[in-house]
Structures are given as C-alpha cells and as structure tokens.
Amino acid sequence: MHSQAHTGSYYAATVNAPTDYPPLDGDQRTDVCIIGAGFTGISTGLFLAERGYQVCIVEANKVGWGASGRNGGQLIHGIPGEKVIARKLGKDIEEVFGELRWAGHAIIRERVEKYSIDCDLKFGYLDVASKPRHLRAFEIDQRRLQAARFPHELRLLNAADTAELVGSDVYVGGLVNMGNGHLHPLNLCIGEARAAESLGAKIHEQTPAERIVHGPKPQVVTASGTITADAVVLAGNAYHLLENKLRGSMFPVNSYIIATEPLADDVVARLNPRDLAICDQNFAVQYFRMSADKRLLFGGRASYFGHDPDVIKRSHVPKMLKIYPQLQGARIDYAWGGTIGVPVNRVPQLGRTGDNVYYCQGYSGHGVNTTHLAGRIMADAVAGTLEHFDMFANVRPVIVPGAYRLRRPLVSLAMLYYRLRDRL
Ligand SMILES: Cc1cc2nc3c(=O)[nH]c(=O)nc-3n(C[C@H](O)[C@H](O)[C@H](O)COP(=O)(O)OP(=O)(O)OC[C@H]3O[C@@H](n4cnc5c(N)ncnc54)[C@H](O)[C@@H]3O)c2cc1C
Known part of the structure; x- marks a missing residue:
C-alpha cells in the first residue's frame, strides 16, 4: 500500500x-x-x-x-435510503427522520462558526427537472417540507423562471431550496x-x-x-x-468534475445570478455550481474508472456545453474524479x-x-x-x-x- x-x-x-x-x-x-x-x-x-x-x-x-x-461540495438534505427505512417501519419519512434529514447541515454550520473554518459555506440550492415526472416529485417534496414547517425559501419554478436562475433553457422547471447549499469540501x-x-x-x-x-x-x-x-x-x-x-x-461508482477558468462577472451573473448549487434528477446525475473564485465546477457520473484528466475533460466538456453553449472555448483548468460507495x-x-x-x-x-x-x-x-x-x-x-x-x-x-x- x-x-x-x-x-x-x-x-x-x-x-x-x-x-x-x-x-x-x-x-x-x-x-x-x-x-x-x-x-x-x-x-x-x-x-x-x-x-x-x-x-x-x-x-x-x-x-x-x-x-x-x-466531491461536488453540494450540501443536500435528506438521507439516502430513507424511503427504504421509512417503508420498512410503515411510516412517513418526516415521521421517522424529522430533524435527522437536516442534522448534517446544522452540524456543519455550527462547526464552521465554532472553529472559524473558512470553507466558502453558502446556502442556496436549485433542483432542476429535465422531465415532467421530476416536477411531480418536486411537488411532493415541497408539500412534505411545508407540512414540516420548513423555515427557508422553498419555491417551485416554471421553465422560464428556472432558465433565469440557471442561465440555460434546457430544464422544464425547478425547486429552489435555500436550506441546502454548497462549500469547499x-x-x-x-x-x-x-x-x-x-x-x-x-x-x-x-x-x-x-x-x-x-x-x-x-x-x-x-x-x-x-x-x-x-x-x-x-x-x-x-x-x-x-x-x-x-x-x-456496495458498488464503487466513480464521479468526475471539471473546473473552468475563473469566469467574467457578467458571465457569472447570467449563468448563476443567485450563486446556487444546481443538480438534475437523472440517475446519471449532473451537478454544478460556481466556486468562490467564479469557476464553473461541473460534475457527473461516468462508467470510466481511471483518473486521466484529458479523458475526463473529453467526457464532461460536451455535457457542460449542452447546458452552457456560451462556455465554448472556456479553458478547463482542473479535471478529477473520485469514488462513491453505493449500497x-x-x-x-x-x-x-x-x-x-x-x-x-x-x-x-x-x-x-x-x-x-x-x-x-x-x-x-x-x-x-x-x-x-x-x-x-x-x-x-x-x-x-x-x-x-x-x-x-x-x-x-x-x-x-x-x-x-x-x-x-
Ligand atoms: C466526485 C464526487 C462528487 C460527489 N459530490 C457530492 C456532493 O456534491 N454532495 C454530497 O453530499 N456528496 C457527494 N459525494 C459523496 C461524498 O463525497 C461521500 O459520500 C463522502 O465524502 C464519504 O466520506 P467518507 O469519509 O465516508 O469517505 P472518504 O472521504 O472516501 O474517506 C475514506 C478515507 O479512508 C481512507 N482509508 C481507506 N482504507 C484505509 C486504511 N486501511 N487505513 C487508513 N485509511 C484508509 C482513505 O484513504 C480515505 O481518505 C461525491 C463523491 C464524489 C467522489
């Protein structure tokens, strides 16, 4: 070793x-x-x-x-597999997990304050829908969270409003959730x-x-x-x-991320005016956000298992350009991958x-x-x-x-x- x-x-x-x-x-x-x-x-x-x-x-x-x-640095509420556990117990997710679904956020927030950890922690998140069935899932999420008196902004968006926040018109809608966020992991x-x-x-x-x-x-x-x-x-x-x-x-599944060069302020203002972490709902998930120094960090899965930055760039740049054709020609400064344990x-x-x-x-x-x-x-x-x-x-x-x-x-x-x- x-x-x-x-x-x-x-x-x-x-x-x-x-x-x-x-x-x-x-x-x-x-x-x-x-x-x-x-x-x-x-x-x-x-x-x-x-x-x-x-x-x-x-x-x-x-x-x-x-x-x-x-990782993508996306701070996402909920616990993977919570539906399986709740179903086994014959209860609703909120009933079984309640504050546990947000506990990691609270722990991170407290530690960042208590120990003065400088990790670009920022709140603001947007789930984007590629299909109407994703929107239906957002509606269920929204109802559940509202019933649990969710204290942050939680807003369903139509396609036009989503395009305003993502700087791209490839999505059919979205769900803004200001309780989730992003950070430098x-x-x-x-x-x-x-x-x-x-x-x-x-x-x-x-x-x-x-x-x-x-x-x-x-x-x-x-x-x-x-x-x-x-x-x-x-x-x-x-x-x-x-x-x-x-x-x-569990299965070791690789996910890969590319980081562009720092982008000009006017480009950033069009791509992500509220500085949200963004994630789609596909199994072959795509996730992206701006870094503190205004790079687009764009991630997604691949069945590739290696770590060659050139291969990762070749795989991810076309996916990024489908969402952001305006980034054609942007320099890619970093490309890396890591392994996720998936039970x-x-x-x-x-x-x-x-x-x-x-x-x-x-x-x-x-x-x-x-x-x-x-x-x-x-x-x-x-x-x-x-x-x-x-x-x-x-x-x-x-x-x-x-x-x-x-x-x-x-x-x-x-x-x-x-x-x-x-x-x-
Ligand atoms: C590219 C990518 C993007 C992701 N994006 C997100 C995201 O945006 N949001 C999110 O919530 N999650 C994301 N994840 C998942 C998240 O990063 C992981 O679930 C989490 O970091 C797992 O943490 P861990 O400490 O359990 O494992 P790891 O961080 O993998 O740490 C395990 C450590 O154990 C060490 N180790 C192993 N065996 C030994 C040994 N025998 N002796 C000593 N040390 C050993 C390894 O060297 C390693 O440092 C992503 C993951 C990847 C790879």
Whole structure:
C-alpha cells in the first residue's frame, strides 16, 4: 500500500493550509482508533474529542484524500435510503427522520462558526427537472417540507423562471431550496481535523491500517506501529483497504468534475445570478455550481474508472456545453474524479464487525450532509447510545456476490441500464 498525494482537483489547489501529520511511529494506546480521515472519520473523531475521549485517527493518504476532499461540495438534505427505512417501519419519512434529514447541515454550520473554518459555506440550492415526472416529485417534496414547517425559501419554478436562475433553457422547471447549499469540501474536512487536533485528537497520515486484531481491546496494525483501543471505527467507505466483507456490500461508482477558468462577472451573473448549487434528477446525475473564485465546477457520473484528466475533460466538456453553449472555448483548468460507495438498497451501512469494532459507509452521492450525521451517530454508539445506530444497523445490506471483484463490468452495466431509464 503506497500513500498518495491529493488528486489534481481544484480543491487541492486551493486548500487553505495543507496538512502534514506524521505517520504513526511505534505502539500507542487510545480510547478510540478511527481508520480513515474523510468526513466520516473526522466527524466521528471531532464528536468524540469534544466529549473528552482520547482519539487516534489513521489515514492511508492525506486528510480528505478520498471522496470527502473531491466531491461536488453540494450540501443536500435528506438521507439516502430513507424511503427504504421509512417503508420498512410503515411510516412517513418526516415521521421517522424529522430533524435527522437536516442534522448534517446544522452540524456543519455550527462547526464552521465554532472553529472559524473558512470553507466558502453558502446556502442556496436549485433542483432542476429535465422531465415532467421530476416536477411531480418536486411537488411532493415541497408539500412534505411545508407540512414540516420548513423555515427557508422553498419555491417551485416554471421553465422560464428556472432558465433565469440557471442561465440555460434546457430544464422544464425547478425547486429552489435555500436550506441546502454548497462549500469547499477539502477545506471543511481539514478545518474539522484541525478542530479535533486542538482538542487532543492524534492524526497520522500516510498510515494505512493493514489489519485489525479483534479482542476485548482491538488492535489496529500498521507497517510502522500499532494502536490498541477500547473501540475501533472503520471509516474507509469506497476506498476501504480492509475487510473484504464490507467492500462487497456496495458498488464503487466513480464521479468526475471539471473546473473552468475563473469566469467574467457578467458571465457569472447570467449563468448563476443567485450563486446556487444546481443538480438534475437523472440517475446519471449532473451537478454544478460556481466556486468562490467564479469557476464553473461541473460534475457527473461516468462508467470510466481511471483518473486521466484529458479523458475526463473529453467526457464532461460536451455535457457542460449542452447546458452552457456560451462556455465554448472556456479553458478547463482542473479535471478529477473520485469514488462513491453505493449500497444496492441505498441505505447507509452502519454496523459492527466485532463487539467493539464499528463501521459506517455507503452514502451514495449524498455524503456531505449524511457523513456529519453519521459522525454523531457513531460517537453516540461508541458511548453506548444505540438508538439511531440501530435504526440503520437493523437494515440488512443487500450483498451482490462478486460486487467488488466484478465492479467494473457490473457498474458499467448498471450505468447503461439507468441511462436508458433516464431517457424514458
Ligand atoms: C466526485 C464526487 C462528487 C460527489 N459530490 C457530492 C456532493 O456534491 N454532495 C454530497 O453530499 N456528496 C457527494 N459525494 C459523496 C461524498 O463525497 C461521500 O459520500 C463522502 O465524502 C464519504 O466520506 P467518507 O469519509 O465516508 O469517505 P472518504 O472521504 O472516501 O474517506 C475514506 C478515507 O479512508 C481512507 N482509508 C481507506 N482504507 C484505509 C486504511 N486501511 N487505513 C487508513 N485509511 C484508509 C482513505 O484513504 C480515505 O481518505 C461525491 C463523491 C464524489 C467522489
């Protein structure tokens, strides 16, 4: 296992202050050892450190190296798979989840204020509809949120009003939601890591966990030392290097983003006058927004599995130009990708591989919010409060034999199937 530097993303290029935590050296003892320093691991670690636990986080590469430092930065409410859980319990989503659907937003907002994290957090979101059936889904969402006394602007738009906000007439309508938003995910993740460190958490980068010795005091073994803990939390998500069983229960799906050069103010004023994060409703989803320095960040899925920036540009530029032909000729400064863990039933997977070894993974494309909630749930679980943990843990993951080994052909097939469905 060789440690890697950050991918060539816009985020890595604009990080406030790069991290340089020392690799583990020798044997340590701690209350909780966390494996993986993405949002799941860091959020869990920060909650535990705030509650006075000794925490040690080992990261194979860099803080925020995985999906957490590469994503679209779209802060979206709701929990993937919530419908599955609500249906299982025979209740409405709001009844089961209520504030939990927004908990990640509140956690992020509080941390940004409390720890002065500079991560371009901004509220404002627009779901766009490519088809009338998407609009019908927006109406249901709007009714549900209004019934729950949603405190922010929530407005259905017709095609003309949507075009005003998107600077493009390719959509049939939209739903403005000023409770959702966008942010610089790598700066958030690093800011939270520094907050945890300020409360005594130890972080070791370039320290892949190689195995776990289970027992009353589980031990995390790395090439340069061991950590013995009362509890271990596995937070490697789609980049998991351990525990084959966990890798096989979700599909690793890649998503890719391009970033244009900074655009002129008058262009930005036409493309996105309210500075909203925008997302369509297709399975092969497209999402885009302006960065703080006025680049268009344009993302979408692909069945490609590599990381060649030229291939990513060739795939994404034509898609971007279909929406924004006026960007023909705009320079593309960055192109990168990352891997999302997608469980078959979409329900985030929280559970244990031993009495005191927990895991938490599989948020599909909705991880910015959900990982922060997950951090709170995992910290509660370690402290002995299992109510929310059990709600997820009681849903059995759907296991597809060979899901990890055969991931490329299976994901390519699934992408093809859903692309066809998107056309209907
Ligand atoms: C391109 C892209 C766009 C996305 N856009 C959005 C979006 O706009 N909004 C949204 O809500 N979600 C989005 N997502 C999803 C979201 O980013 C993820 O759900 C979330 O970041 C997962 O966080 P995590 O901490 O669980 O995993 P990760 O961030 O992937 O972190 C896992 C970490 O564990 C480490 N690790 C793994 N194994 C070991 C080991 N054995 N030892 C030590 N370390 C280990 C890895 O190096 C990695 O750093 C997107 C994802 C991608 C890839």
